Amino acid sequence: MNKPVILTVDDDPEVLSAIARDLRQQYAKQFRIIRADSGQAAMDVVQQLTLRNDTVALFLVDQRMPQMMGVEFLEQATQIFPEAKRVLLTAYADTDAAIRAINVASLDYYLLKPWDPPEEKLYPVLDDLVNDWYAHFHPEFQGIRVVGDRWSADSHRIKDFLARNQIPYRWLDIEQNANAQKLLDSAKVETPCLPLVLFADGEHQPKPTNLQIAEKIGLQTQATNPFYDLIIIGGGPSGLAAAVYGASEGLRTVMIESEAPGGQAGTSSRIENYLGFPVGLSGGDLARRAVTQAKRFGVEILTPQEATSIRMENDYRIVTLREGSELTGHAVILALGVAWRRLRVPGIERFTGAGVYYGAAQTEAIACEGEEVFVVGGANSAGQAAMYFSRFASKVTMLVRGESLTKSMSQYLIDQIDETDNIEVWNHSSVIEAQGDDRLESLVIKNSKTDEAQTFPAKSLFIFIGAVPRTDWLDGLVERDDRGFILTGSDIHSKGWMLERDAHLLETNVPGIFAVGDVRHGSVKRVASGVGEGSICVQFVHRYLSNL
Structure with a gap:
């Protein structure tokens, strides 16, 4: 984790240099001391710190500055770092303004210039403030942050890519997280920009591809040997x-x-x-x-x-x-x-990534906390997902086409599902339509035994209905069966093997x-x-x- 920041602002170069020197002498081991020579320059620093996910512990700001007075800066800066302590540096003639600022900018203290000797007039005040700040400080997650919309297919893609590559990240939903909009404001990106990925060094990328993310975070994307x-x-x-x-x-x-x-x-x-x-x-x-x-x-x-x-x-x-x-x-x-076999019913493709997901249990489970989740499938992958969702969702409904789970699922999973109170298994059941506007809102489910179709409210549907090979790109090169699986060893057609020796067991x-x-x-x-x-x-x- 980076050191918390003490930011000092003064338009007088000599005063700024002196206060920065005194701050470093006392606080350099615990804090990073940053200085700015104007209110606007300081605001630029604050926005960069936000993008880097750094934390400001203390603002120490001169009152009389051109373009932006100290109190005006504090009003704006503390909207971004509301927990930071606020100290105003004033001349004797500004004390009335400083006192008024206590209510306007929630000022913690004001100091008179000059503050010599700092051991008596500066450090005792700041020591008390930073100790109080530390007592309530909760370190921010240091790493990648993703700002986006839960119902965005691109947001889901990025979260899934990071999670599956074991890259820690923090998800900030633009509709639920107050800091999400602040980050967008600091990044100064043009709309539409979501999802926005912010990296630890302060760089940000709107709607990046997986390859762009990989290159940025240091995953190897190119071979090193010829x-x-x-x-x-x-x-x-x-x-x-x-x-x-x-x-x-x-x-x-x-x-x-x-x-x-x-x-x-x-x-x-x-x-x-x-x-x-x-x-x-x-x-x-x-x-x-x-x-x-x-x-x-x-x-x-x-x-x-x-x-x-x-x-x-x-x-x-x-x-x-x-x-x-x-x-x-x-x-x-x-x-x-x-790859997961696609479910071919009306509405599914439209809402894929926006309430409809293939696999992705670990990526989306926390977002489903307290909600009802539907899982399509009756094999082990569906059972494992249902058990995982049961830890977060209020209810998990498994939709199984067959008459029971016994033909396709391991017994240990069947026993676990039977013992889990918030999992229900609906046999003879299939999704025949997904409905909604810009995201999944309901499912039409048909019972093949009664031929009855009913509509149920739904925010999340997870599909685990078997798998298909993606081998079309090998057409004309290696032999495949009628479903696209690759033939090897003794399964190769005799006309497809041209050497005198037999093909090895796993050779095409x-x-x-x-x-x-x-x-x-x-x-x-x-x-x-x-x-x-x-x-x-x-x-x-x-x-x-x-x-x-």
């Missing part, structure tokens, strides 16, 4: 496992992740059946541990970056990224994971390109299975490389 032994596309559990094992066994390894390490599993609020964690762990915790482990072995993780094509040149595999740069390597592992129809995890045809859709496939795939990569 060549790699192994290029991994996708940063879910299988990709992270492949990265750890590849790098630990001496392969120069780079991993490309389009959103955040952890993939879809990284959004899980609780994984309770992962071996070695008897009390469970969140998907975010699993991703954080894996990223730390991978980086310790020297893996380069590019986030957020997206591969758009792969081409072959002799024994080289060349991956092109969306912004046009290329990575060259001998072997590629496709660990692309899957293109030698040197492998597929692991949920994106692979026939894979078991579990975190532990993805980790296992990513780990053993490195052995097949070694076999491939040994024959080059």
Whole structure:
């Protein structure tokens, strides 16, 4: 945390220099001493401090200044830092004005010039004020702040990106947080500017892309080497496992992740059946541990970056990224994971990010405190989300198409849901329409058993209805099944394999390109299975490389 600030203002250079000197002598260890030579210059400083999320403990201001008198400055500055102590420096002739200012600007004290010796006439007064300020001081969060609207899709995107990349941030809703508008005023941005992201160094960006945020906060977005032994596309559990094992066994390894390490599993609020964690762990915790482990072995993780094509040149595999740069390597592992299947009913697309969300339980849960939440889906991901929401929402309603949860959900989750008072499960139920103006306001829900449709008020709908691979960009390169999952090993059509040797277990129809995890045809859709496939795939990569 930065030191709190004592800001002193005087238009007389000699007086300003003297008061700053005396302040530093007594308070430099606890406070940052900043000086300004006019009221307007001081207001500019105050606005910059606001953007940097710094705190002012004390204003020590001369009364007689051109353009802006001291009392006028204090009236404006304390609207931004209302907890700061306020002291006016006055000449003998200004004491009447200072006394009146006690009521006008809530002045804490006024001091007469000159204040020599400071040990008798300055420090005792200021010591008492700063001690009183410290007694009621609550340090502000030091880091990224996001000012936005809860019902903005861009606000949701930025919050989700920061949360999934383990970047602490503070959310300020423009409709609910009084400081949000003050920050917008200090930033002097043109409207519409929301969401506005403010960084710790005072810089701010309106509506930044994920890539712009990543570059600003220091995430690696570009490769540092011209060549790699192994290029991994996708940063879910299988990709992270492949990265750890590849790098630990001496392969120069780079991993490309389009959103955040952890993939879809990284959004899980609780994984309770992962071996070695008897009390469970969140998907975010699993991703954080894996990223730390991978980086310790020297893996380069590019986030957020997206591969758009792969081409072959002799024994080289060349991956092109969306912004046009290329990575060259001998072997590629496709660990692309899957995306949430979209719910195709009227209104859903319109309100996506504005009350309708795919996954995102951890990002939006706190905003749903005291509200009713609807969850669509009957598999483990939906059950984990429902349990997490139950800690914040007044009620969680699960909408399940089937007759029960037993066909698609682990028994331990079913038992937990049954024991949670504020979770209800509506079987045979589906959303057939989402309604509202600029955000979700109600849902039309149909019971397939009774054929009855009813409309219910709703602010938040979270969708967990299975997953689909995003592999269209690989069309014409690797073989896929009719749903888009990648074929490997013995599942490859005979005409798709051109070498005399058989394809390795996790190898695609293109030698040197492998597929692991949920994106692979026939894979078991579990975190532990993805980790296992990513780990053993490195052995097949070694076999491939040994024959080059």
